[in-house]
Amino acid sequence: MKFSKFTLLILLTGSFLSAQTQKFTIAEAVNGLRSNLAVKNISQFSWSDDSKSFYQGTKNGYLITEVPSLKQDTLVSLSQLNRNLSGENILKSFPRITFITKDKGYFTQGSKYFWVERSGKDWKVKDWTSLDEAAENVQMLSNNQGFVYTIKNNLYLNKNGKVVAITNDKNEDIVNGQAVHQREFGIDKGIFISPDNSQIAFYRMDQTMVTSYPIIDWSVTPAANKNIKYPMAGTPSHHVTLGIYDIKTDKKTFLNIEGDPEQYLTAVTWNPDSQSVFVGVLNRDQNDLHMNQYSAVTGNLMKTVFEEKSAEYVEPQTPLSFFPNSSTDFVWQSQRTGFNHLFHYNLEKGLVAQLTKGSWSVTELLGFNEKKKEIYFASTQETPLERHLYKINWNTFQTQKLDSAPGMHTGILSKDGNHLYDIYSNSTTPRVVNLINTNTDKFKNILTADDPLKKYQRPEIKNVTLKAEDGTPLYGKIILPTDFDANKKYPVIVYLYNGPHAQLVTNAFPASGNLWYEFMAQKGYIVFTMDGRGSSNRGLKFEQAVFRHLGDVEMRDQLKGVEYLKSLPYVNADKLGIHGWSFGGFMTTSFMLKHPEVFKVGVAGGPVIDWKMYEIMYTERYMDSPQNNPEGYKQANLLDKVQNLKGHLLMIHGAQDNVVVWQHSIKFLKAAVDNGVQMDYFVYPGHEHNVLGKDRVHLMQKVTDYFDEYLKK
Structure with a gap:
């Protein structure tokens, strides 16, 4: 059968359009990026001890890649290991090997340790030792x-x-x-x-x-x-x-x-x-x-x-990092200037120099190049929404950015500092891995991953910048329904965390930040998420705005998001929902009780209800002690505010939660009963603070069904 060029074009176009109408299942939305929708990656990457090559794992072995030529060869295979084994000792799958040199390494099976060692063109497996099974x-x-x-x-x-x-x-x-x-x-x-x-x-x-x-x-x-x-x-x-x-x-x-x-x-x-x-x-x-x-x-x-x-x-977060071959000079990471930066100390002279400066934060110290007197690090220097890789000369302070593409970069530096493994993604790039030569600053691409979501119906995602009451920029994302019609009005789900040590909004893949958001967009919801003051990677002023009054400034910032949503002609202001876990569960419950007129439906997972019942180190950092800050604890306590609930609230907790202990939500239930307040509740037996694995699909289906029942109709 022959087709005209025009007919063929119609067939190809139709195939392309139909290929992008596939919808996520709930299982794909929850666990897909860790299973059938996982982005291709380089497995088990590690630098060789001599920095002249790197290793990566495959299904049945390890590859070795020389640098800078990128010439690749098999280092060791499962068949090579099994050639000298027999009976019950035969390996059914390839073990994860830690290489000491390219000719020697070790692996574990249970409590047993084994050497693997090259012998000519072959490899031998030898018993090493056994540790107690406990x-x-x-x-x-x-x-x-x-x-x-x-x-x-x-x-x-x-x-x-x-x-x-x-x-x-x-x-x-x-x-x-x-x-x-x-x-x-x-x-x-x-x-x-x-x-x-x-x-x-x-x-x-x-x-x-x-x-x-x-x-x-x-x-x-x-x-x-x-x-x-x-x-x-x-x-x-x-x-x-x-x-x-x-x-x-x-x-x-x-x-x-x-x-x-x-x-x-x-x-x-x-x-x-x-x-x-x-x-x-x-x-x-x-x-x-x-x-x-x-x-x-x-x-x-x-x-x-x-x-x-x-x-x-x-809040110290890292140990000292000594300069190569020195027992007197080290780098200390400190937020003393308002942002996390690198400081050079000498044991005799004290502070030698502040190495990095500016209204941005160093997020990771990657290592050193002793010969070039350089330190490598990742930071938010370009924007808090991205991470980029840099090097700085510790004598001249000359700084240079090493990558060029927008997005979230992470780096692994070779031991000698001559090569940097750069892995990144952004809103349109699932994953790219480059090898950067730190001497020439040139790079070679070693992986560009295909988009595993290209067959799926994807929503439009818009970056949003709002302003807090003091003028501080607040970064968020709005995710529109996949069948968006500007003449319609849609229900909205606000997903939030807004606590310390977390950042939801970055320029990473997928652009939404979470496939469940896209799943809900396919079901006709608008999803909105924003990092308010108190959240991470914006400096101390931004984080410490919540000091001694958790749940106050954060809600005022999130209300700016609500104000923005209500200004949009396609938002149904009578159908706003809110969902969060842990600190986000605390925020969700706080909104349902302190601003009961805003959200019609809330789903709070693992919520802190009374900060006096949370652990000392975290709580007293941000709230001081209950003895020194009774008013702050009283204000944040939700047990005496249950009677304010007007909307539908579903609270969820792991029965073995050892982080936010189960008693938080149990006491909230008792307060609801005492006040004649009706609410919904669900427990996940066998789970600690987070519901993981296949049971997480059950969890998110329950959350989805709750919004469908009380927000969408």
Whole structure:
């Protein structure tokens, strides 16, 4: 059968149009970007130790790519590993290997560790060691001679197969080697191995003075209780110390850190000479930080390197970053000027220079190039809606932007600093990966991903900039229905968080920020989201506007968004809905009670209801203690405002929530009953603070159905 050119054009055009009418299923809207709609990526990227190549994982092996030529070859394959294995030892799938060199690495299977080593053109798998099946928080000595790990509340060393108990605390409320302070202040571990592998620093947390809090497991009969230690605002906090274990002498020394036992120990950093340890000692009020240097031998204070104070709070987020081959000079990240910047310190001279300056924030320190005296970092210098990669000479302060495309860039620097792996996306670009030569500033593309959403019906998305009452710009996005008709009026869902350490609106893929927003747009909703004051990456003034009065300034900013929405002729002002989780759940509930005339429907997930029941470190940073700020806590407390509810409110909570404990919404339910107020409620058994996996599809279907029932009709 033959077609004319005109007929063929009609067929192709029709095929193109029909291809873009596919609608998201709820499962795709919720989990699609992590499953069938995932954007192509380079898997398990890592630089080689000599910086001359990089590794990436494939389904059945690893590839090695030389730089700068980008010549690629198979490094090791599953068939190569299995060639020397038999019976039950044969690997059914390729393990994730950590390469020490291009000829040697290791992988784990359960508690067992195996070496993989090149032998001629072949690879051999050898037994290495086994750890206790209960081992957690495992860290390996950098000389590959042993492992440090925890079992329950104690710390252990397995060196060359010999196991030593570093601690032996019988009381399980004394915890060793684990992250402390509710993982605030950038703390993500409790074990710190010295650079020369001779000593192990570790957190020791005494929680005996902290009230136990029940988390009930409802999956067994009868239900079982597991107590956790959860220090609430204004109550006694745990006591933390820092121990030093000398591997050779088998001796422990605890640092002599003076001050209130409830103070916070942060930013733990070994000196590269392994002779001393730096600890950021932050008072419980979180407004006075001393960066102290302690002897690893005696535990005594050597000196206070610097002090930082604030009328609001000081929040250290990173350890010290020592310059290459130096034990005297380091970079400290600080917000002391109002934005997070890099500061050069010398142990003898003190502050040498502020390296970066401006009304923008450094978001990540990527590393150094010693030969060129350069530091690499990511920042918001272009706009708070994007991240870009830069280098600065630490002597001349000459700064250069290394990427060119708009969007959200992240970088991984090679060990020698000569190459930078740059991965980015923007509203129209799903993912691009470039390799930047930091000497020539030229780049080579190694991946440009196709758009996995190109067959789907996509909404129009508009960037919105509003102004807060003080003139501060507020960035948002409005997502229009996919069948948008400007002559119609549509219901609106406002999705918000608006709390510290979060940013919803960026120039990233997808432009909407969330496929569930697009799913709702396909169902005929307008979706609006905006980052008000209090949210992240806009500097301290923007964040600290909420200090001591959570839920006040944030709502005033979000009301600017409501005002904007009501000004649009295609918005049905009588059909406004609101949804948020965690801090966003607190904001949602606050709106439904403090401004009950604005939103007809609200869905609040995992909401903070009374800040006195939230953990100390976060709450007292932004609210002070209940004893020092009773009015602020009273204003934010939602339990005495339940009677104001006019619209439809669905509250959702994870039954095992150990972040915003279940009692928040349970007490709210009791207040609703006491006041004769009707509301809706749903619990997810087996889930902690976030409902994840396949059950998240159930959650978002429930949220969708609730808006359909009470907002759309």
